[in-house]
Amino acid sequence: MSILIDKNTRLLVQGITGHEGLFHSQQMLAYGTKVVAGVTPGKGGDWVLDGKVPVFDSCKAAVEATGANASVIFVSARFAPDAIFEAADAGIPFIVCITEGIPVQDMMRVREYLDQKGTRLLGPNCPGLLTPGEAKVGIIPGNIAIPGNVGCISRSGTLTYEVLYALMQEGMGASTCVGIGGDPINGTNFIDCLRMFEDDPKTEKVVMIGEIGGTDEEKAAQFIARNMTKPVVSFIAGQTAPPGKRMGHAGAIIEGGSGTAADKIKALEAAGVKVAKHPEEIPSLLK
Amino acid sequence: MKLHEYQSKQIFGKYGVPVPKGHVAATAMEARQIAEELGGRVVVKSQVLVGGRGKAGGIRLAKNPKEAEEVAAAILGMEIKGLPVRKVLVDPAANIEQEIYLGITNDRAARRPVFMASAAGGVDIEEVARTSPEKIIKVHIDPLLGLRDYQARDIALGIDLPKEHWKQFGEICHGLYRAYMDCDATLAEINPLVILKENTLMALDGKMLLDDNALFRHPDLAEMRDVDEEAAAETEARKYDLSFIKLDGSIGCMVNGAGLAMTTMDIVKLFGGDPANFLDIGGGAGAEKVAAAMRIILSDKNVKAILFNIFGGITRCDEVAKGILVALKEVKPTIPMVVRLVGTNAEEGRKLLADAKMITAETLADAAKKAVAAANA
Incomplete structure (x- = not known):
């Protein structure tokens, strides 16, 4: 068991003929993910990756021909909102958007529309997700994690890799690792993932990596206090970040005195979560 | 990106909001x-x-x-x-009868735009927000439907605006909403919106924040950026698509990924040092970007040591190592440098840097400790 993706996931790649899309499709395929189709408007009929993956002009055509049930988007920021709408309209229930830099007003419309359709989105501006030994969707390197019982959720990309790597060094593995992304408005949030990990029999412990900005970590802390029976260990990035400055991620900004690391750590500790002082401390807190 | 008051008011004026x-x-x-x-x-x-x-x-x-x-x-x-x-x-100068606050911003928790208004506008609105938040009316807008007339009336009612001003107030709300949407603003604010002695409304002050991610579709607005108002290094960093923020410490940090860059700053602080900057070189950074990043870090005279923390994913460590070598040749820094390479092609990267007289580190904690020691030496 795992959450969101497994060896049966039939993946469609939007933007498969682009530089990033092609490279990561190759990586996902090599990891064992069932990459069943690609979409690039105007390149329908082509085959890529040594003739293993057919390319279609539209998501609708790709879904009809291949039964794809998840999509990953490697399309530039100006076209990504349309790609998300297209995937949702093609009936794909789970969409992962890797793209960074989508305007926030576009994301407000996307999220509103997807909520009405009941489509799940992961990201944007995220590394995707990895169920070690089964499938990976997105860009998380496959060789830094082993199968195990730790569920991971993170707002950051490379910081997630750091944590997976630290776990692996200690012989600990992940059930699924989910990168929810660093944008202020995204699809799947901490609470969605916590709930899924709580219900997943293979997950016994959870690591939650937050950062400054917004109040999602505080809300997650409330959820943990009320609903989680499995232990949660956390780390919050940005303890030294100055207010009013966007720390790379569009969502990582301390505004009007809220969203500080100190507030988040306080809320999590009050909910019984062990908060690591730095990422390499996480494995020992999980033991 | 922040706009000046005069720029914001020019935009509001184009959308039918009365301005001086x-x-x-x-x-x-x-x-x-x-x-x-x-x-x-x-x-x-x-x-x-x-x-x-x-x-x-x-x-x-x-x-x-x-x-x-x-x-x-x-x-x-x-x-x-x-x-x-x-x-x-x-x-x-205006003859002011009453000062109102009217603004629209993104409510990230609600994932919708939210109008905020208060009958107690003016310079102390932050104080009002802190001490009596009930005096601030909030109305969320469906991003697919836009602002409806009844919502503008709800705002007017909420701040006890006299009926005679409702029509003009509604036009101002619609104008402000359109300005906010059309410019991809994250904040469009009028403080104060005043009732004049002449019994009409006017926006005396204006403020807009724009979404940097949306500037690609607003070249005219992008040109309004006032680069005099930001640190020269931040302007330079933007040219190379680097995410950089100057801080006051002595340890320069070069990291790939925003979350990891923040973490690297935090851990430097945890071990007794002070970070000189936040710097994310981004995914897939090549030699040219790395060299630019090093120049920017070294332009800060407070920097006594540099910490490179690269976790290769999309970014390949050997590519970054090549960039470091190019930069070393070009910039010839004299301060100590600590480098940690992990992940994709880390081994190749380390080999490339073997002769570069850099201090190497295995773990994040180890790297931070060594950087702090080097900066204090």
Whole structure:
């Protein structure tokens, strides 16, 4: 068991003929993910990756021909909102958007529309997700994690890799690792993932990596206090970040005195979560 | 990206929001000419991208053109919160009956735009928000439907606006909403929106923040960026698509990924050092970007050591190592450097740097400790 993706996931790649899309499709395929189709408007009929993956002009055509049930988007920021709408309209229930830099007003419309359709989105501006030994969707390197019982959720990309790597060094593995992304408005949030990990029999412990900005970590802390029976260990990035400055991620900004690391750590500790002082401390807190 | 008051008000004016007929001046003489054209009393307002201008003495009344010149000369010589005043806005003085606050911003928790309004507008709105938040009315807008007329009325009702102003207030709300949407703003704010003694409404002050991610579709707005108002290093970093923020410490940090860059700063602090910057070189950074990043870090004279923390994913460690070598050749830094490479092609990267006389580290904690020791040596 795992959450969101497994060896049966039939993946469609939007933007498969682009530089990033092609490279990561190759990586996902090599990891064992069932990459069943690609979409690039105007390149329908082509085959890529040594003739293993057919390319279609539209998501609708790709879904009809291949039964794809998840999509990953490697399309530039100006076209990504349309790609998300297209995937949702093609009936794909789970969409992962890797793209960074989508305007926030576009994301407000996307999220509103997807909520009405009941489509799940992961990201944007995220590394995707990895169920070690089964499938990976997105860009998380496959060789830094082993199968195990730790569920991971993170707002950051490379910081997630750091944590997976630290776990692996200690012989600990992940059930699924989910990168929810660093944008202020995204699809799947901490609470969605916590709930899924709580219900997943293979997950016994959870690591939650937050950062400054917004109040999602505080809300997650409330959820943990009320609903989680499995232990949660956390780390919050940005303890030294100055207010009013966007720390790379569009969502990582301390505004009007809220969203500080100190507030988040306080809320999590009050909910019984062990908060690591730095990422390499996480494995020992999980033991 | 922040817009100046005068830029924000120009935009609001285009969307039918009534604004004063003032102009911007860069010299005291120009301020006098504007005051002469306007006639009567004027208000001279410093144009800097920080709040609290009024309290700092950066907004002053002038009774006549001669006084406008004097006041402008004084304000143009000022620094407000460390920012030198380079421009002033000269507006006709208004006869104010009441000050209202009206703004629209993104409510990230609700994932929708939210209008905020208060009958207690003016300089102390932050204080109102803190001490009596119930005095601030909030109305969320469906991003697929946009602002509806009844919602504008709800806002007017919520702040007890006299009925005679509802129609104009509704037009102002719609104008502000369209300005916010069309410009991809993250904040569009009128504070104060005033009821004049003449019994009409007018936006006396304006503020807009724009979504940097949306500037690709607003080249005209992108050109409004005032680069005088930001650290030179931040302007330089933007040219190379690097995410950089200057801080006050002595340890320069070069990291791939925003979350990891913040974490690297935190861990430097945890082990007793002070980070000199936040710097994310981004995914897939090549040699040219790495060299630019190193130049930017070294342009800060407080920097006593540099910490490179690269976790290769999309970014390949050997590519970054090549960049470091190019940069070393070009910049010839004399300060100690600690490097940690993990992940994709880390081994190849380490080999490339073997002769570069850099201090190497295995773990994040180890790297931070070594950088702190090197900066203090």
